[in-house]
Every structure is written in structure tokens, then in C-alpha cells.
Amino acid sequence: MTIFSRKLTVTLPLFTMLAATPVLAATDTDFKAAYAAADAANKEAGALRNQWTVTATALTNAKKAADAGDFDKAVAAAKEAEALAKASVFQAKSEKEAWKAEVIH
Amino acid sequence: MRTAIQIILTALALVTVASGAPAHAADSVDPVADANAFQKYFTAKFPKLKLSDFVNGPYSMNEDMHRQWVEKEEFPPYDFALDAGKEMFEKPFKNGKSYADCFANGGIGVRQNYPYFDEKEGKVVTLELALNRCREANGEAPFSYVKDDMASLTAYMAFTSRGKPFDIKIPNDPRALAAFENGKEYFYTRRGQLNFSCASCHVQNPGQRIRAEILAPALGILNAMPIYRSEWGGMGTISRRFVTCNTQTRGVPLEPQSDEYRDLEYYLSYVSNGLPISGPGARP
Numbered sequence: 001m002t003i004f005s006r007k008l009t010v011t012l013p014l015f016t017m018l019a020a021t022p023v024l025a026a027t028d029t030d031f032k033a034a035y036a037a038a039d040a041a042n043k044e045a046g047a048l049r050n051q052w053t054v055t056a057t058a059l060t061n062a063k064k065a066a067d068a069g070d071f072d073k074a075v076a077a078a079k080e081a082e083a084l085a086k087a088s089v090f091q092a093k094s095e096k097e098a099w100k101a102e103v104i105h
Numbered sequence: 106m107r108t109a110i111q112i113i114l115t116a117l118a119l120v121t122v123a124s125g126a127p128a129h130a131a132d133s134v135d136p137v138a139d140a141n142a143f144q145k146y147f148t149a150k151f152p153k154l155k156l157s158d159f160v161n162g163p164y165s166m167n168e169d170m171h172r173q174w175v176e177k178e179e180f181p182p183y184d185f186a187l188d189a190g191k192e193m194f195e196k197p198f199k200n201g202k203s204y205a206d207c208f209a210n211g212g213i214g215v216r217q218n219y220p221y222f223d224e225k226e227g228k229v230v231t232l233e234l235a236l237n238r239c240r241e242a243n244g245e246a247p248f249s250y251v252k253d254d255m256a257s258l259t260a261y262m263a264f265t266s267r268g269k270p271f272d273i274k275i276p277n278d279p280r281a282l283a284a285f286e287n288g289k290e291y292f293y294t295r296r297g298q299l300n301f302s303c304a305s306c307h308v309q310n311p312g313q314r315i316r317a318e319i320l321a322p323a324l325g326i327l328n329a330m331p332i333y334r335s336e337w338g339g340m341g342t343i344s345r346r347f348v349t350c351n352t353q354t355r356g357v358p359l360e361p362q363s364d365e366y367r368d369l370e371y372y373l374s375y376v377s378n379g380l381p382i383s384g385p386g387a388r389p
Contacts, residue, residue, distance in 0.1 A: 051357040099293040104146045
């Protein structure tokens with residue numbers, strides 16, 4: 001048995017096992033955790049007076065999907081909201097100094 | 106969506122890197138120097154324009170549009186608001202008093218002095234805010250800052266000041282200087298998912314098109330307020346203008362007459378000192 005074929009022998013069953021494992025659907029608990037993280041990030045942006053409208057839209061979409069029982073979609077929307085909120089926080093913090101570079105001298 | 110977010114984060118990171126450069130002027134508060142530099146920037150950028158022409162916004166940037174403006178002014182779309190504003194201004198409150206009792210010179214020809222810094226309150230007071238305070242002090246409900254009644258009232262008051270140069274004062278009070286500086290910071294700060302500051306459009310790109318619109322220069326931009334906007338199909342106050350600008354960058358707007366917006370109006374008005382009031386105005 002060559003080294004290559006030995007590797008294949010070990011790896012193939014692993015892939016087969018993974019492929020056979022069903023992808024777990026998101027649950028209400030997953031949604032609540034994702035939504036709480038997004039909401040916290042958006043509140044931080046609010047404290048910095050720099051929320052984005054698209055974050056609010058993503059949060060609304062997350063809630064709507066959860067209400068409809070589609071937790072996969074709800075979690076995805078909540079994660080999108082969290083990423084947007086974090087970007088707005090990053091923007092607000094970096095602009096604390098960056099605005100000065102745009103001033104007319 | 107993830108790609109879009111990554112692009113935005115990358116852009117923000119680049120801006121942060123760029124901001125590493127020293128910015129001396131922003132580190133000390135000197136309103137006179139700021140106003141001089143501001144006016145010099147625009148007059149150098151548009152050497153053919155007279156200083157007073159800047160109050161006509163996009164109509165001063167383009168020959169065709171200027172011709173449209175001249176024709177529009179024959180039957181201006183803000184006329185109805187002007188008539189309504191005059192009537193409202195002259196109608197006494199239920200207690201018999203009127204707006205004239207709240208303002209110097211009976212409220213006639215005073216627009217150019219707003220906003221001012223109230224040293225008692227320690228904050229900027231705009232004309233819109235002063236009008237609502239007048240109403241409340243006389244037992245009347247305040248108007249919405251973004252709707253027609255407030256636009257009509259300020260249209261009439263601006264009309265009585267037409268031609269008078271903006272004369273915004275910054276008293277020798279550290280809080281007034283801080284308000285001016287806060288307004289300046291707000292003006293130059295990028296916000297919203299589109300990562301735009303007020304200056305991105307109105308300093309860096311006046312005269313350029315953004316979609317179908319020609320961007321107005323920041324110099325003199327408030328002299329024409331309130332305005333009838335064809336895009337809105339109605340009149341709009343300064344509050345409405347700020348709220349709309351923020352929303353257009355996909356930022357959640359602040360509440361009208363928040364400290365930030367009041368300071369922004371203070372800054373923008375001060376740097377346009379000397380330019381004539383031209384409000385009410387009309388814009389595409």
C-alpha cells in the first residue's frame with residue numbers, strides 16, 4: 001500500500017461520515033443569541049450617534065423571519081445586522097480623528 | 106452582502122490609514138480663519154462666480170440651470186408657503202400675543218442673525234427652535250420641524266431678510282467655540298453605510314452630478330433656506346435638509362434640533378457670514 005492510498009483509506013470514511021451528518025437547522029435559541037449580539041452592537045453604534053438604516057432593516061428582517069418560524073433566515077439576517085452594526089461602530093471610532101484630514105485649510 | 110460589508114470595512118480601514126496625516130487646522134479653534142479659508146476655497150474653485158452668487162446653490166453652478174432659475178423666480182414655487190407664512194406670523198396666539206413679541210424688531214428682518222449662541226443656556230438657538238419656543242411660551246403646541254407649517258413661517262421670516270448678509274456671532278465663550286467646533290466635526294465626519302460626510306458632496310464635489318442632481322456648494326447653502334424642492338414636492342426646513350442628507354447616506358438621522366444639528370447649523374451659517382440671505386429658495 002502506498003502512502004497515498006493509505007491516506008485515502010483513512011480520509012474517505014471521514015468524508016463519508018461528514019456527508020452523512022445532517023446540517024442542523026437553526027433554532028429559536030440560535031436566533032435569540034444572534035439577535036442579542038446584533039442588537040448590542042447596534043446599541044453601541046447608537047451611543048456613538050452613528051447607526052445605519054441598513055442595520056435597522058436587517059434587524060427587522062431577522063425578527064420577521066423568526067416570527068414566521070424560519071430560524072435559518074432569521075439567524076442569517078441577525079448576523080448581517082451584527083456585521084453592519086460593527087462596521088458603523090468602526091466608522092464612528094475611526095472618524096473621531098479621520099474627519100480632520102478633510103478640513104479646508 | 107458579506108462582500109459588500111467587506112468592501113465597506115476595507116474602505117473604512119483605508120480612510121483610517123489616511124487619517125494618520127497631521128491636521129493642524131482642526132486642532133485649534135479659530136472661526137475667523139476657518140471662515141476665510143472656507144470662502145477662499147470656494148471662490149478659488151469657482152473663480153467666475155461672485156461671492157453672493159453662491160447662495161443660489163446648483164443654479165449658480167451651471168448656465169442652463171441658472172436660466173431655469175431666472176424663469177422660475179418669475180412664478181416661484183415657494184409663493185404659497187410665503188403667503189401662508191405671513192398669515193401665520195401675523196395671526197395672534199390664543200392669548201393675544203404673537204410671534205412678533207418673541208423676536209427683536211418684531212421678527213422682521215432678523216433671519217440673518219440666526220442661529221445665535223445663547224450664553225444663558227450654553228447652547229445654539231436656531232430660528233426654528235426659537236419659533237417653537239415662542240409657541241410653547243404662549244400656550245401653543247410646537248410645530249413639526251420638518252413639515253410645512255415651520256417651513257412657511259421661516260420662509261416668511263427669511264423673505265423679510267432678503268439681501269441682508271449673514272451676521273452670525275461667536276461670543277468669547279469657550280462653550281460657543283466648542284459648539285462651532287462640534288458643528289465643524291459633524292460637517293466633515295463620514296457617516297452612514299455609504300461613508301459620506303456633508304463635505305464629501307458639498308465641499309469636494311459641488312457642481313458635479315450625483316445621479317440627476319447637481320450638488321450645491323456648502324458656501325451659502327443655508328442662506329436660501331427654507332426651500333421648495335421639486336424632489337420633495339413641497340417646502341423643507343433646514344431640519345428636513347439635515348435629516349434627508351443623513352438618510353441618503355444610509356445613516357439613521359438624529360432628532361431634529363438635536364445638539365449636533367444645531368451646532369452644524371451654527372458652523373455652516375458662520376462660515377457663510379457676509380453672504381446675503383436669499384431664502385426662501387427653490388431647488389430641483
